[in-house]
Amino acid sequence: MLLAGDNLHGMSVLESRFSGAVDLIYADPPFATGEEFRLGRRKKTTQGVGATAYEDTWKDRAEYSDMLRSRLAMMHRLLADSGSIFLHLDWRSSHHGRLLLDEIFGVENFRNEIVWHYGGRGAKAIAGQFPRNHDTILFYSKSASSRFEPLKVEERLSAGEAKARGYQQESDGRWFKTAPRGDYTDESVARLSREGRIHRTRTGRIRVKYHLRVAEGLVVNDRLLGDVWSDIPDMMHAPAKERTDYPTQKPERLLQRIVQVASKPGDLVADFFCGSGTTLVVAHKMGRYWIGCDQSDAAIKIAAHRLNEASCEFEEATIE
Numbered sequence: 205m206l207l208a209g210d211n212l213h214g215m216s217v218l219e220s221r222f223s224g225a226v227d228l229i230y231a232d233p234p235f236a237t238g239e240e241f242r243l244g245r246r247k248k249t250t251q252g253v254g255a256t257a258y259e260d261t262w263k264d265r266a267e268y269s270d271m272l273r274s275r276l277a278m279m280h281r282l283l284a285d286s287g288s289i290f291l292h293l294d295w296r297s298s299h300h301g302r303l304l305l306d307e308i309f310g311v312e313n314f315r316n317e318i319v320w321h322y323g324g325r326g327a328k329a330i331a332g333q334f335p336r337n338h339d340t341i342l343f344y345s346k347s348a349s350s351r352f353e354p355l356k357v358e359e360r361l362s363a364g365e366a367k368a369r370g371y372q373q374e375s376d377g378r379w380f381k382t383a384p385r386g387d388y389t390d391e392s393v394a395r396l397s398r399e400g401r402i403h404r405t406r407t408g409r410i411r412v413k414y415h416l417r418v419a420e421g422l423v424v425n426d427r428l429l430g431d432v433w434s435d436i437p438d439m440m441h442a443p444a445k446e447r448t449d450y451p452t453q454k455p456e457r458l459l460q461r462i463v464q465v466a467s468k469p470g471d472l473v474a475d476f477f478c479g480s481g482t483t484l485v486v487a488h489k490m491g492r493y494w495i496g497c498d499q500s501d502a503a504i505k506i507a508a509h510r511l512n513e514a515s516c517e518f519e520e521a522t523i524e
Contacts, residue, residue, distance in 0.1 A: 205518060206508060206521075207350050207497040207521055209497070211275060211497045211498070211499065213452030214497045214523040215279070215282075215497075218329065219278070220349045222282055223281055223282060224282070225284045226284060226287055226495070227283075227284055227286065227467050227471035228288055228289075228467040228473045229287070229289045229473075229476070230292070231291045231476065232292040232479060233275070234258070235296050236268045236296050236297050237296060238259045238260070238262070241256070241260060241436065241451040241503055242256055243342060244451060245445075249356060256502075257451050257452075258358075268300065272297075273304050273308070276304055276305065279408060279474075280346070282296070284346065284349045286349050286468045287350060288344065288350045290306070290318075290340045291305060293342070295300070298317075298342065301342055302317070302342055303339045311347065312348075315340075315345055315352070317341075318432075318433060319341075319433065319434050320339045320340075320341055320458065321434040332446075344505065353464065353468075354428060354429070355428075355461065355465050359425040359426075359427060360420075365518045366416075366423040369384075369425075371423060381413075383411060385410045385411065422521070429465075436455060436461070448506050452481075453480070453482060456486050459486040460483065463483075463486055463490050465518060471496075472492065472495070473492045473493070475495075475497075480498035480506045480510065481496060481506060482518075483508060484496040484510075484511060488511065488514055
């Protein structure tokens, strides 16, 4: 369902049908940048080069916070008890979002402050500050029973990089990393030793070996995903076929990760600041149902175009 119009009104219309029914909400609201964002120069989905995509000209921080508060409160009502919200902001507004989510969702339901370190942006030497190369994604659950699926990511290293990390090689060439013995019993250590998984340091300390894969000549470390995501570049480095005219479009890989860890096929995913429709396209490709809303005509047109290209059947309506 793709809705055009003010999302607060749109959510109130949906409440009678979808209260407590949404499994995952991704929210990427305006950041209070003070800017007017315009469409780019690509031809694929151009709705008028240079035309306004949306205005983010909030000057009064109290008004901005009130805008967020009313919408986050409505999202809380729409979420299922097992649902979660991921609120995407930056340095201008993440502190406002954190306080509002504490108020509405409860401090006890805070899960993570995710740093999306996209890199690739510098700062002039005279700027008097470090380059600002990350956004913040605040992850809150509706309750302690909210769905979460831990995710492992591949880290590929050259032999030199692997050695610099302290990884070592067996006599047969296999790479391994080690971890402290921890609470392994003597019996468990004996079993691991028979399996060739015990490493003794020069001082005689016991460490447990974890062997690593090698792919295409690189050492592969499958690590548990943490709260700093530095492996997903911004749209400047996204595939050309994925890019649209929309100025604040987010990469599909970012939304794929969020949808994967916090929902399952058949779940309902919502994005009420849907912009160019990335969340909706990703949800469709991953077998989820979705609801999207935006008050920007350009956003709705671009999102609809992308969904049609993805062969997605959907209902489109205008919220009066």
